[in-house]
Amino acid sequence: MxxxxxxxxxxxxxxxxxxxxxxxxxxxxxxxxxxxxxxxxxxxxAAFYAQFNADLFLISPQALEITTATPFPIERIYQVAGVEGVEDVMPLYVNYIQWRNPETRENRAIFAFGINPDDPTFLLPELQSAQARNSLRRPNTVFFDRLSRPEYGPQETGTRTEADRRDVTIGGQYSLGGGFAADGTIIMSDQNFRRYFNPFPLDQISVGLIKLEEEVDADEARLAVMELLPEDVEVYTKEGIIARDRNYWINAxxxxxxxxxxxxxxxxxxxxxxxxxxxxxxxxxxxxxxxxxxxxxxxxxxxxxxxxxxxxxxxxxxxxxxxxxxxxxxxxxxxxxxxxxxxxxxxxxxxxxxxxxxxxxxxxxxxxxxxxxxxxxxxx
Known part of the structure; x- marks a missing residue:
C-alpha cells in the first residue's frame, strides 16, 4: 500500500x-x-416583471431600466390595442417619492407604482380582490410592500403618515421587494399618482403593458407591434426586458x-x-x-x-x-x-x-x- x-x-x-x-x-x-x-x-x-400581468412591454429607449423609465404618450398603448392577438393594454406609472417614517419622522425615498385599479396590472394575490381595488381607489391610499426596509416604519393597514408632505394611509400590503433598485415599494391608483406627483399628466406613461391572448406567440406579436409604433418606444417580450435590465445592472x-x-x-x-x-x-x-x-x-x-x-x-x-x-x-x-x-x-x-x-x-x-x-x- x-x-x-x-x-x-x-x-x-x-x-x-x-x-x-x-x-x-x-x-x-x-x-x-x-x-x-x-x-x-x-x-x-427580474422581480418586478415576474409580477406584471403582461406579455409585451413598451418602454422609452431613453430608459436605462424600469426605475429610470422616461414617460411617453399613452396613445402608444391605444395604438397597440387594435393589433390582432392583443387581449388588453394597461398603463403603468413609476417614480420615487419621499416617505416619512411615522415614528422617527425621517424621510426616505420609496419607489411608487401607479396603476388603474380596474386593470389586472399585477399578478400579486393581495391585489386581486374587489376590496383591494376599492381600497386603492380611495384618495391618498396606498398598498405597502412587506419586503420594504424597516427604516420606513410601521406597515400595518391603517397606518397614517406622509408622502411628499401629503397625508397618506396604508390600505393593504403585498410582497414584492425592491432589490438593488429600491429599498421599498408602494402601489397606488393612477389618480393618487397624479395627486402626489402633480403636475404628472396621466397621458404620459412610464411603461406600457400588453396582455396577449393565450395562444398568441409573444415574439411574433412583438414584431407586429414594432412595425406599428414609432421609434419613441421600444417593444420587448417579458424575457427580453428582463435580459435588458439584467444587462444594465451587471454590465453597465x-x-x-x-x-x-x-x-x-x-x-x-x-x-x-x-x-x-x-x-x-x-x-x-x-x-x-x-x-x-x-x-x-x-x-x-x-x-x-x-x-x-x-x-x-x-x-x-x-x-x-x-x-x-x-x-x-x-x-x-x-x-x-x-x-x-x-x-x-x-x-x-x-x-x-x-x-x-x-x-x-x-x-x-x-x-x-x-x-x-x-x-x-x-x-x-
Whole structure:
C-alpha cells in the first residue's frame, strides 16, 4: 500500500495546515458572497416583471431600466390595442417619492407604482380582490410592500403618515421587494399618482403593458407591434426586458463590476495564500525531496505529490468556506428582510468548488517548480 506522502506532508505541521485551510476558506467565502450578490442583482432585475400581468412591454429607449423609465404618450398603448392577438393594454406609472417614517419622522425615498385599479396590472394575490381595488381607489391610499426596509416604519393597514408632505394611509400590503433598485415599494391608483406627483399628466406613461391572448406567440406579436409604433418606444417580450435590465445592472453599472472584481480578487488572494503555504512546505522538506530524486523517483512523481497537496488543501478549505457562506447567506437574507435573494444553488456550489480546485492547482503548479529544478548534489 502506497504511503500517502502528500497528506502526511500537510499534517506534519498542523499549525501550518490550519492556516492554509483558513486561507482557502476565506477565499471561498469571498467568492461565494460576491457571486451571491451578483446572482441577487440578476434575480432582483427580474422581480418586478415576474409580477406584471403582461406579455409585451413598451418602454422609452431613453430608459436605462424600469426605475429610470422616461414617460411617453399613452396613445402608444391605444395604438397597440387594435393589433390582432392583443387581449388588453394597461398603463403603468413609476417614480420615487419621499416617505416619512411615522415614528422617527425621517424621510426616505420609496419607489411608487401607479396603476388603474380596474386593470389586472399585477399578478400579486393581495391585489386581486374587489376590496383591494376599492381600497386603492380611495384618495391618498396606498398598498405597502412587506419586503420594504424597516427604516420606513410601521406597515400595518391603517397606518397614517406622509408622502411628499401629503397625508397618506396604508390600505393593504403585498410582497414584492425592491432589490438593488429600491429599498421599498408602494402601489397606488393612477389618480393618487397624479395627486402626489402633480403636475404628472396621466397621458404620459412610464411603461406600457400588453396582455396577449393565450395562444398568441409573444415574439411574433412583438414584431407586429414594432412595425406599428414609432421609434419613441421600444417593444420587448417579458424575457427580453428582463435580459435588458439584467444587462444594465451587471454590465453597465459599477455594482456588477464591483462584485465581478470581488470574485477575481478572491481568487488571487487564494492563489497567493496557497502558494505561500506550499512553497514553505516544499522549502522545509527539500532534503526529503532531494533524497527521493537521488533514489530514482522522477520529477513527475514529485510534481504529482505537490499537486495532490494543493487538491487536498482545496477540499479541506472548501468545506468550512461553504458552511460559513451558507450562514452568511442567511444573515444577509435576514438583514435585508428578504429583498436580496442571496441563495445557494447547486450550480454555484459546483462552480465554486471547481474554481477552488483550479485556484489551488495553479498555486501547486507555480510552487512545484522549486522541487523539479532541485539538484540533490546541491541540497546536500
Amino acid at each position: 502506497r504511503t500517502p506522502l502528500a497528506f502526511l506532508n500537510l499534517v506534519h505541521e498542523k499549525t501550518r495546515l490550519g492556516v492554509a485551510i483558513a486561507g482557502v476558506a476565506f477565499a471561498v467565502i469571498l467568492v461565494f458572497m460576491n457571486l451571491g450578490f451578483l446572482g441577487a442583482l440578476s434575480e432582483t432585475a 453599472t459599477s455594482t456588477g463590476f464591483i462584485f465581478g472584481m470581488g470574485v477575481a480578487v478572491a481568487l488571487v488572494v487564494g492563489v497567493v495564500i496557497v502558494y505561500q503555504i506550499l512553497y514553505t512546505d516544499i522549502s522545509s522538506h527539500m532534503k526529503q525531496y532531494a533524497t527521493l530524486k537521488a533514489m530514482g523517483y522522477r520529477s513527475g512523481f514529485l510534481f504529482y505529490t505537490v499537486l495532490q497537496e494543493s487538491v487536498i488543501l482545496a477540499v479541506l478549505g472548501f468545506i468550512p468556506g461553504f458552511i460559513l457562506s451558507m450562514i452568511l447567506y442567511q444573515l444577509t437574507l435576514t438583514a435585508t428582510s428578504g429583498t436580496l435573494p442571496v441563495v445557494m444553488t447547486l450550480t454555484r456550489f459546483i462552480f465554486v468548488f471547481i474554481l477552488t480546485i483550479f485556484m489551488c492547482g495553479i498555486s501547486g503548479l507555480i510552487s512545484v517548480n522549486k522541487v523539479i529544478q532541485a539538484d540533490p548534489a546541491e541540497v546536500f
